[in-house]
Amino acid sequence: MLRWLPEDVSTYGHEIDSLFYLIYYITAATFVLVTVLMIWFLIKYREQPGRRAIYNHGNTTLEIIWTVIPAAILIVLSFMSVSTWAKIKRTVPPTDFEIQVTAKQFNWDIAYPGADGKLGTDDDVKFDNDVHVPINKVVRVHLKSTDVIHSFFIPNLRFKQDAVPGRTIMAWFEAKKPGKYELPCAELCGFGHSGMKGWLHVHSVEDYQKWAAENLAPKAQ
Amino acid sequence: MSESAVAHGAHGQHAKPSFISHYIFSLDHKMIGRQFLFVGLLMLMIGGILAMLVRWQLAWPESPVPGLGFISEPYIYPGPNGGGIIPPQTYNALFTMHATIMIFFVVMPIMVGTFGNFLIPLMIGAGDMAFPKLNMLSFWVGAISGVVMLSSFFVPGGPAAGGWTGYATLSAKAQYTGVEWGQHLWIIALMLNGVSSLMGAINYITTVVNMRAPGMGYFRMPLTVWSLFITAILLLLALPVLTAALAMLLFDRMAGTSFFLPEGGGEPLLWQHMFWFFGHPEVYILVLPAMGITSDLLSTFSRKPIFGYHAMAFSMIAIAGLSWIVWGHHMFISGMNPLLGTAFMMTTMVIAVPSAIKVFNWLGTLWGGSIRLTVPMLFALGFVSNFLIGGLSGIFMASTPVDIFIHDTYFIVAHFHYVVAGIIFALFAAVYYWFPKMFYRNMNQTLGKVHFVLTYIFFNGAFFPMHFLGVGGHMRRIYNPLQYEFITPMHDWNIFITWSALILGASQLFFLGNFFWSLFAGKKAEQNPWQANTLEWSAPTPAPHGNFLTTPTVYRGPYEYSSPEVTEDWLPQDKDIGASTAAKAH
Numbered sequence: 001m002l003r004w005l006p007e008d009v010s011t012y013g014h015e016i017d018s019l020f021y022l023i024y025y026i027t028a029a030t031f032v033l034v035t036v037l038m039i040w041f042l043i044k045y046r047e048q049p050g051r052r053a054i055y056n057h058g059n060t061t062l063e064i065i066w067t068v069i070p071a072a073i074l075i076v077l078s079f080m081s082v083s084t085w086a087k088i089k090r091t092v093p094p095t096d097f098e099i100q101v102t103a104k105q106f107n108w109d110i111a112y113p114g115a116d117g118k119l120g121t122d123d124d125v126k127f128d129n130d131v132h133v134p135i136n137k138v139v140r141v142h143l144k145s146t147d148v149i150h151s152f153f154i155p156n157l158r159f160k161q162d163a164v165p166g167r168t169i170m171a172w173f174e175a176k177k178p179g180k181y182e183l184p185c186a187e188l189c190g191f192g193h194s195g196m197k198g199w200l201h202v203h204s205v206e207d208y209q210k211w212a213a214e215n216l217a218p219k220a221q
Numbered sequence: 222m223s224e225s226a227v228a229h230g231a232h233g234q235h236a237k238p239s240f241i242s243h244y245i246f247s248l249d250h251k252m253i254g255r256q257f258l259f260v261g262l263l264m265l266m267i268g269g270i271l272a273m274l275v276r277w278q279l280a281w282p283e284s285p286v287p288g289l290g291f292i293s294e295p296y297i298y299p300g301p302n303g304g305g306i307i308p309p310q311t312y313n314a315l316f317t318m319h320a321t322i323m324i325f326f327v328v329m330p331i332m333v334g335t336f337g338n339f340l341i342p343l344m345i346g347a348g349d350m351a352f353p354k355l356n357m358l359s360f361w362v363g364a365i366s367g368v369v370m371l372s373s374f375f376v377p378g379g380p381a382a383g384g385w386t387g388y389a390t391l392s393a394k395a396q397y398t399g400v401e402w403g404q405h406l407w408i409i410a411l412m413l414n415g416v417s418s419l420m421g422a423i424n425y426i427t428t429v430v431n432m433r434a435p436g437m438g439y440f441r442m443p444l445t446v447w448s449l450f451i452t453a454i455l456l457l458l459a460l461p462v463l464t465a466a467l468a469m470l471l472f473d474r475m476a477g478t479s480f481f482l483p484e485g486g487g488e489p490l491l492w493q494h495m496f497w498f499f500g501h502p503e504v505y506i507l508v509l510p511a512m513g514i515t516s517d518l519l520s521t522f523s524r525k526p527i528f529g530y531h532a533m534a535f536s537m538i539a540i541a542g543l544s545w546i547v548w549g550h551h552m553f554i555s556g557m558n559p560l561l562g563t564a565f566m567m568t569t570m571v572i573a574v575p576s577a578i579k580v581f582n583w584l585g586t587l588w589g590g591s592i593r594l595t596v597p598m599l600f601a602l603g604f605v606s607n608f609l610i611g612g613l614s615g616i617f618m619a620s621t622p623v624d625i626f627i628h629d630t631y632f633i634v635a636h637f638h639y640v641v642a643g644i645i646f647a648l649f650a651a652v653y654y655w656f657p658k659m660f661y662r663n664m665n666q667t668l669g670k671v672h673f674v675l676t677y678i679f680f681n682g683a684f685f686p687m688h689f690l691g692v693g694g695h696m697r698r699i700y701n702p703l704q705y706e707f708i709t710p711m712h713d714w715n716i717f718i719t720w721s722a723l724i725l726g727a728s729q730l731f732f733l734g735n736f737f738w739s740l741f742a743g744k745k746a747e748q749n750p751w752q753a754n755t756l757e758w759s760a761p762t763p764a765p766h767g768n769f770l771t772t773p774t775v776y777r778g779p780y781e782y783s784s785p786e787v788t789e790d791w792l793p794q795d796k797d798i799g800a801s802t803a804a805k806a807h
């Protein structure tokens with residue numbers, strides 16, 4: 001099943017994926033165990049002439065066992081999830097690379113700081129739907145929406161964050177492989193929701209400098 | 222067993238009721254239960270057809286649907302040979318109304334309305350509900366809410382198209398969806414529906430607390446009654462929150478308030494908090510009755526006491542209690558403080574434990590049984606199988622980091638269809654099982670088995686591959702998956718799913734045919750065709766208004782199958798076999 005996972009090109013994606021795999025193995029094993037037992041019981045204990053069902057109201061020891069074991073597994077799983085979650089969502093590593101993404105029906109407005117080096121000023125350099133970043137660089141995203149809730153989703157980066165009108169939400173990613181990655185909106189946002197998408201272009205450091213020189217610098221002057 | 226009890230119990234003095242008071246404005250809980258069933262089945266057909274249209278669009282985007290050309294533009298665009306092409310706006314309305322109808326107008330009316338009404342008084346040995354007039358009012362307000370919801374298909378702009386979750390701000394301003402009255406009516410219909418459910422809930426709670434037959438202690442109640450009782454308490458506490466949120470949304474849309482609109486100082490996430498504070502208990506409102514019914518059926522057809530009765534009752538109570546503190550798991554990536562996400566992950570992992578207990582105890586019930594694979598039993602087992610998958614897939618979403626990726630993808634669509642659409646198996650189990658008591662005739666078992674096999678195979682064919690799509694990142698609620706390069710390689714799965722769904726839909730004709738044929742021409746039913754213990758089978762078939770000829774006295778719990786005290790392998794709750802045994806069983 002997990003072979004359908006898109007290629008992971010982010011620095012933190014493997015942590016998500018390994019939890020994904022772990023839960024997959026645990027649940028698959030549980031599924032097989034319960035299903036096999038169920039089918040076995042259905043065959044072995046099918047109605048047969050002359051045999052009477054066992055008169056039994058339960059077994060406290062067994063019930064304690066199958067309460068404690070799932071509880072222990074689930075508690076361990078949640079503690080394993082805490083640190084990855086905190087790393088991705090609760091903190092943004094220090095960085096000098098910031099962009100602003102403003103969602104609106106049905107586009108991503110992308111803004112880079114202009115000559116003043118600040119976002120949200122008049123000299124911001126703006127693009128529609130295309131984000132360009134260098135590899136191995138922490139990208140801090142200022143995520144906004146002007147109308148309804150959208151969701152900024154980059155499957156290859158295991159990145160998803162809703163954009164909520166009235167708020168600026170900070171999020172981050174760091175890509176480690178150059179390429180062009182699709183950037184769909186993942187939250188229903190109206191009749192044009194389907195097809196609301198952009199592209200993330202991850203460049204090598206040199207390519208990014210070339211792109212920035214051509215697209216960011218001239219407008220900033 | 223005195224003479225006066227006979228006269229009292231049978232309500233024999235009733236005058237022959239008129240057609241209207243018997244079939245339309247009935248005060249008899251059994252008839253009200255049947256009314257909910259017919260309305261629910263009608264809505265099931267409508268909700269199912271909407272789902273087929275959604276699936277058509279996903280498999281063959283923007284190709285004409287045969288026979289849909291009669292609907293005018295801009296709702297449907299004409300194609301060749303009378304076909305009609307679904308535009309994006311209509312597509313959004315289709316999935317919005319599919320979910321709304323299935324949840325509020327199919328599963329709730331049937332699982333809670335029909336079986337709550339029909340079974341609670343019969344199973345606890347009562348003559349009727351505590352408040353028969355309130356019961357009638359509950360049905361009729363519910364029916365009106367259904368009419369209001371369906372009428373939204375015919376207003377300019379079409380029905381609501383903001384998803385069944387109605388997230389603000391999309392739902393809070395007509396300009397964002399282009400839907401004006403459709404969304405108003407959606408809100409009004411759900412408020413009415415809530416009032417209907419609230420009246421039902423008050424009735425169920427009062428009836429269970431006050432009207433149990435002599436000897437029917439709480440811990441002698443069948444788990445079906447336990448589940449409906451807990452469901453009613455959840456309804457009573459959860460619905461006011463939804464109603465308040467809906468009222469605020471309606472004010473934002475019609476009265477210029479800004480509860481959810483940031484430009485007026487409001488907060489879009491407030492809607493999500495209120496909606497899911499209702500919404501997560503709602504999931505258990507839907508699934509608990511299915512669990513209760515499944516428990517009863519597994520015990521009856523294994524001819525064996527339920528494994529761990531008290532654990533089963535307490536796990537439902539635990540689920541109900543915990544259901545109030547898990548709502549934030551719907552909001553991990555909503556922009557809510559991520560620290561809250563961690564807390565909600567913990568509570569969500571904890572709520573999985575009582576669900577696991579239930580599955581293992583069901584297995585324990587099968588162990589050592591003498592299993593009769595009747596049609597209701599097959600469907601009950603189908604419910605267990607679906608709930609197992611749906612429960613396990615929930616663990617993926619509960620883990621906050623994994624949820625970052627699979628939130629709002631087809632993985633969650635697969636998950637909640639295994640849980641909520643999986644309830645349909647318990648629903649069918651219950652209809653096949655209680656049909657002889659409800660309609661005095663038996664349904665055809667062979668047709669029932671064909672119905673089960675087809676439904677089981679194509680249900681899994683329709684919903685299991687959705688996990689693969691979700692793992693691939695396929696978003697939910699998109700109109701055309703072929704607009705995305707990363708989804709296009711998985712498109713064969715979308716076609717496979719749609720074929721499965723279409724065949725799943727067509728397979729239901731075996732049920733409908735069997736149901737209506739049996740209604741009029743089925744074999745006459747015996748009083749207790751399944752040799753079951755619970756009190757409804759002690760009532761005569763047909764049960765009169767007032768249910769029991771004499772008020773039953775309960776001597777034992779409902780699961781005394783294969784008891785060594787009797788030669789038969791069942792021992793009804795109200796059967797007096799001498800004082801020595803009465804005290805022992807719970």
Ligand SMILES: [Cu+2]
Nearest residue numbers: 150185189196
């Ligand atoms: Cu969007």
Ligand SMILES: [Cu+2]
Nearest residue numbers: 500501548551
């Ligand atoms: Cu939930």
